[in-house]
Amino acid sequence: MASATLAAAPARLPRAVPRWVWALPPVAVLGLVFLYPLALVVQQSVRPDTGGTSLKPYADVFASEAFREALVTTVWLALGSTVGCLVLGFALALVIAFVPFPGARAVSRFIDVFLSFPSFLITLALLFVYGAKGMANGIWTDATGAAEGPFQFLTTPWGVLLAEITYFTPFVLRPLLAAFSQLDTAQLEVASSLGAKPARIVRRVILPEALPALAAGGSLVLVMCLNEFGIVLFTGAKGVTTLPTLVYGKAILESDYPAACVVAVVNIAISVGLYGLYRVVSRRAGA
């Protein structure tokens, strides 16, 4: 009876359209608003203002000091922030997961809330804390009577680094806490009853378990740091230029679209390549 119904159902209701047709509308929309614009950026990057098609914009941009400086700054800021986030995130996650304290759950909640705020708020806050007239310098000048405080790093790359580590550490913390919650604490008890010191337990038991989550979180943070714009813009440092701010500067401030498109293509290549790596790593890690 049941099989008769099953067999009859498709006959009575023939599939009007094959299922690939349903995939066409979203692809068409995405193509129009995202893929076609990206293709235009690549096309414009080989069209210098002088007309014709050539690689001259690439040669010009690669030869410019500003671009090379921005590339180096972007890469070292991203690598530095990623390392900082990994170390800090690992340390904080260890305490939250394995040395629990009252309020640890509130901390995890707070981290979720933190993640839903935009990044530039951190730089805005740092202006009040470490800015020229901020809290830290205020305490210093009140205490010593000096005219200027010692904290003048905010408009240098170090200010960007501090803001990026602050903002992106939760992105490492979350996968780590998820991984730690699945770790069998009996392993830790056994290791410790056999006489292993906490440092050894962390190195030999916890760290191997955390590696996939660290890899996945770290590569995500690396991509996001490479593409960070708000933090660098809010820092307001003329000396700190990264690839995204260079794209903005060339396009909006200088109206030099071919050069902006060249920088954009370089930025896409680095970022998409790394994101592909992240997908591979996180799929392996099962995250």
Place this chain on the structure above:
Amino acid sequence: MLVHSRGGRWAAWALFAVLFLPLFALPLLVILAASFSAHWSGAFPSGLTTGHYAAATRGESLQALTTSLVTAVTASLLALAAGTWAALAAASLKQGPRWSRFAGRVLDTLFVLPVAVPSVVVGLAVLVAFSEPPMLLNGTRWIVVLAHAVLVTAFAHQSVSAALARLDPAYEQAAASLGARPSYVLWKVKLPLLLPSLSAAAGLCFALSMGELSATMMLYPPDWTPLPVRIYAATDRGSTFTGAAVAVVLMAATLLVLLAVSRVRTRASYR
């Protein structure tokens, strides 16, 4: 328990407090404090005032708030529609023969691509593509909404397709075996089951769009200034206290909407 001695535990907690409080709690507290204070030229802010909020909730700032809300809601709805449709189409393709499974994976990859492309570049691309006829959107509010929708679609798609992968196929098979049409199965079985993750995706998209600055800076027309641009403009010309008040308004609006969305989600998952 990793550390057994009482002293060691206190040491770990002290280290945690020393790292966590100044780095994560202090920034938000500082913004809140600054938004209520008239001066800040010493260790602590002075002169309690609500004047910045008066400035932050009228005129251009109020307009920026409605701009941000309208943009975020519209972009989230567009992104949810496109992302859900794509996730459903990809999931259905993955049940077919080999070429069709491959096509499903390609569709998934295409829809996560916007996450990997820097948002400044998405802004530039949209600017380049929609600045000339026949698709002249530059200078209108639609270009901002469109860019936001593109940027958040990937997140909507990711969370819906993750939920689809966890969905028990028994429900739709049972419905189909009872003779329900595919459209009926979609409306009455699949989408209700997906409602919790759809609302979670909506919250995520909304929060991301509310805080979007990079693509917006490339695109916004003078009469459509969202809150983040407004905060930047205030900070850039030196009125950081007004910037802080507008930032608190932004955070409060985001949190309120997220709270409402999570209540919808709880109700949906208990149904």
